[in-house]
Amino acid sequence: QIEINRPIIIIGSGYGAAVAALRLCEAGKKVVILEMGINWKESGIPYSGLLKPGRSAAWLKRKTIAPFMNIFPLKPFTGALDKFNFKNIDVWVGRGVGGGSIVNGGMAVVPKESYFKEVFPKLDAEKFYNFYFPLVNKELKVNGIEEQFVKDCPYYKFTRVGEAEAHKAGFKTVRVPNVYDFKYMEREYKKEVPRSALNTEVIYGNNHGKNSLDKTYLAKALATGNLEILDLHCVDMITGNEDKSYCLKVRQIDTSGKTVADKTFRCDKLVLGAGTMGTLKLLLSAQDKNNFPLDNTVGKNWGNNGNFMTGRNWVRPLSGGTGALQSTIPVGGVDNWEDSEHSFFTEIAPLPMGVDVATALYLMINRVDKKGSVTYDKVQNRLVLDWNESHTVRMKANADYFVRKMNRANGGTRSHLLFKNGFGANICYHPLGGCVLGESTNVYGKLKEHDNLYVIDGSLIPGTIGVNPFMTITAIAEYCIENLIAQGEFE
Numbered sequence: 001q002i003e004i005n006r007p008i009i010i011i012g013s014g015y016g017a018a019v020a021a022l023r024l025c026e027a028g029k030k031v032v033i034l035e036m037g038i039n040w041k042e043s044g045i046p047y048s049g050l051l052k053p054g055r056s057a058a059w060l061k062r063k064t065i066a067p068f069m070n071i072f073p074l075k076p077f078t079g080a081l082d083k084f085n086f087k088n089i090d091v092w093v094g095r096g097v098g099g100g101s102i103v104n105g106g107m108a109v110v111p112k113e114s115y116f117k118e119v120f121p122k123l124d125a126e127k128f129y130n131f132y133f134p135l136v137n138k139e140l141k142v143n144g145i146e147e148q149f150v151k152d153c154p155y156y157k158f159t160r161v162g163e164a165e166a167h168k169a170g171f172k173t174v175r176v177p178n179v180y181d182f183k184y185m186e187r188e189y190k191k192e193v194p195r196s197a198l199n200t201e202v203i204y205g206n207n208h209g210k211n212s213l214d215k216t217y218l219a220k221a222l223a224t225g226n227l228e229i230l231d232l233h234c235v236d237m238i239t240g241n242e243d244k245s246y247c248l249k250v251r252q253i254d255t256s257g258k259t260v261a262d263k264t265f266r267c268d269k270l271v272l273g274a275g276t277m278g279t280l281k282l283l284l285s286a287q288d289k290n291n292f293p294l295d296n297t298v299g300k301n302w303g304n305n306g307n308f309m310t311g312r313n314w315v316r317p318l319s320g321g322t323g324a325l326q327s328t329i330p331v332g333g334v335d336n337w338e339d340s341e342h343s344f345f346t347e348i349a350p351l352p353m354g355v356d357v358a359t360a361l362y363l364m365i366n367r368v369d370k371k372g373s374v375t376y377d378k379v380q381n382r383l384v385l386d387w388n389e390s391h392t393v394r395m396k397a398n399a400d401y402f403v404r405k406m407n408r409a410n411g412g413t414r415s416h417l418l419f420k421n422g423f424g425a426n427i428c429y430h431p432l433g434g435c436v437l438g439e440s441t442n443v444y445g446k447l448k449e450h451d452n453l454y455v456i457d458g459s460l461i462p463g464t465i466g467v468n469p470f471m472t473i474t475a476i477a478e479y480c481i482e483n484l485i486a487q488g489e490f491e
């Protein structure tokens, strides 16, 4: 048993954690990040593409786990993508230094101000839209694709077809910004630099082009000299000490998942940035096993951000379909949010299978009319999610409406190839909530019933934000940590 004492520990290295690390380090604080995944950048291990899954493809699994692609055998390795299997829904998350930023599609979307106000009525929306969102835009290196490139590049045929069909069906489309460097993409298209987005790289990591957190917030935090990142360090249990400090039971593992050292860390201040599911598991298991005090709202108000996948087959197969070559970075979306009867946003998603499957894939984001809740099962040491068909009734009706209208205008069928009955209600990339800002925590993320514990990640958002969530998670993190530091919480 190795015992290590540190003043401030952050668990996880995704958006919330990376923001907290940078601002604390800039304020002159020494910070340690404990991250269960690997430090990909330092390891030098390349990410694998979708069509040749390798070490980064899955977290300690014998088979790939990406949706529609779970057919390839794997040797278990601490890969970048992991999946929680619940009864009625699967939740995908990123593992590694950079958290979800390693595996996500990089879509950097600011929510509609009216919806942000609806979700967070107590926050100063003006300050978010004038200050935090622009700040986050800059720090995350958000940029937009050139329209001419979308028009000319064969890898964006799926977007052009998707947009033309949406317009024909009477829908409005929007261009979506991203953290992928589109200038890099133009150069990779010209074969001046190694290909990444144009080489099926995304959900198992991008080797080039994507500005994941290891290149932005975390790089800046490391440059202060105040941050230490310990990768392959899995926090299994939190215990509160009498002096209001915390002890963490940590397993250091190797890349096969084998424990190489058991460690105990002690810290005065603890920040949880383990992502919605990671943070809920740490909190709820500590409550169950250690009588860890928690407000009774923890675990409630969970949502899938209205994630609902759907697709269409035989999309213009005779005129070349959606294309055999597809960039992995989505740049188009259908915005039907203002339609009160069928309020949704949908990403026109790539499906880079290497052949033209004449299939269009859509990741819809809907309102969440009925929230779910998360509890802990101590016998199986796993989370249990109360979530079933009744939570996705409106989402399914929206998907049905969208696909019918698209098919009526353009031809095509419901995608039975991708989904049973054409609907993917069980696919969630955006778990949110369970430790909601101002409910389970104070207005700045300080956990109720605790003096020295702060939650800064997706669990603060009450289950829905109407668009892809990392811009909002990052902005909320900036707001929380700025105020926590100003209040002297880390003195």
Ligand code: FAD
Residues within 6 Å of the ligand: 011, 012, 013, 014, 015, 016, 017, 034, 035, 036, 037, 092, 093, 094, 095, 096, 097, 098, 099, 100, 101, 103, 104, 105, 106, 107, 108, 109, 203, 233, 234, 235, 236, 273, 274, 275, 276, 278, 279, 282, 429, 430, 431, 456, 457, 458, 459, 467, 468, 469, 470, 471, 473
């Ligand atoms: P995370 O980014 O989830 O980071 C949590 C970190 O904590 C992880 O690295 C994890 O390994 C670590 N951790 C967890 N438990 C422990 C523990 N016990 N000990 C040590 N470490 C631990 N959002 C968008 O806005 N745009 C997109 O285009 C987009 N595409 C996505 C595509 C996919 C395939 C997925 C899975 C997600 C996508 N998302 C997207 C969602 C986005 O990535 C997440 O919302 C975001 O990463 C959540 O940030 P977070 O700060 O809550 O934590």
